Amino acid sequence: MKNRPDHRRTAFLFAVPIAVLGGLIGLGGAEFRLPVLVGALRYSARQAVPLNLSISLITVIASLLIRAGALPMNALSELAVPITALIAGAIVSAAAGASLASRLPEHWLEATIRLFLLAIGGLLIVEAFLPLQGSGFIPAEAVWRAGAGVLFGLLIGLVSSMLGVAGGELIIPTLIFAFGADVKVAGTASLIISLPTIMVGLFRYARRGAFTDRAPLRETVAPMGAGSIIGALIGGVLVGIVSAAFLKLLLGIVLIISAVRMFRH
Structure with a gap:
């Protein structure tokens, strides 16, 4: 791809x-x-996944810095066991997800991405009418939380590295419904869990030559990363002003339409 300012x-x-x-x-x-x-x-699905994962790394680091100090650490310490277990499981499967995405035929990878986007779009619409809340269905004993965390982490790491996403779409509901976390605590914990998962996925993609051509890093990852940091700052200011339920409904519809149109050919 040529170096194009536009x-x-x-x-x-x-x-x-x-x-x-x-x-x-x-x-x-x-x-x-x-x-x-x-x-x-105009990237292929195979090109888009590692690029998206690179931008996700920038976004997650920026979000963690923005949220630093906003949440007492003791709130996170109560989730230490599931957070650690989720990270362990996600790291193990992140490497496998990158390998699987590299080996899948293009049309299978596109179908997997489309299915994921449709599912997230549907989840956003459901959440618009049924806000996330829960008391946690996993028993409070550490052994149960550790075991469940590893299993959930395996799935999350696989999806994250295969599709180039941070995994918050799966981590936040898991922390809330499975472990009874507060939604704000779950948001911060999600970033902590996502960071090592993304890094492992990126390492595997780099080993497979996904970033041999540096032009996409300059033309796409750098500007999208900068835009993501600015957008995250603006979003932090607007929280509490715009209805989250309305946004979830709107974005769920947009995501479903985008998923259908993205691979219409």
Whole structure:
């Protein structure tokens, strides 16, 4: 791909609103970037996945820095066992997910991404009418929490590395419904869990030569990463002003339409 200023501009302009909306509803925005990378920026699904994972790394680090100090550490310490177990499981499967995505035929990878986007779109619509809340169905004993955390982490790491997402779409509901976490605590814990998972996935993609061509890093990852940081800051300011339920309904519909149109050919 040639070095084109208009490409960088497009990547940046898409990244800002995606990060704003993602921040407002508690997601990293990777699921919304996938249709942009494939549809607007014309990458193949196989190219889009590692690029999306790279942007997710920038977004997660920025979000952690923005949220630093906003939540007492003792709130996270209560979830120390499931957080550690989720990280362990996710790291193990993240490497496998990157390998699987590299070996899947293009049409199978596209079908997997489309199914994931449709599922997340449906989940957002459901959450618009039924806000996330829960008391946790996993027993409070450490052994149960550790075992369940590893199993959930295996699934989350696989999805994260295969599709280039941070995994918050799965981590946050898991922490709330399985372990009874508060939604704000779950959001911060999700970022902590996502960080090592993304790094392992990126390492595996790099080993497989996904970043041999550095042009996409300059033309897409850098401007989208910058836009994501700016958008995250704006989203933090707007939290509490815009209805999260309305945004989830709207974005769920948009995501479903995008998933259908993204691979319509």
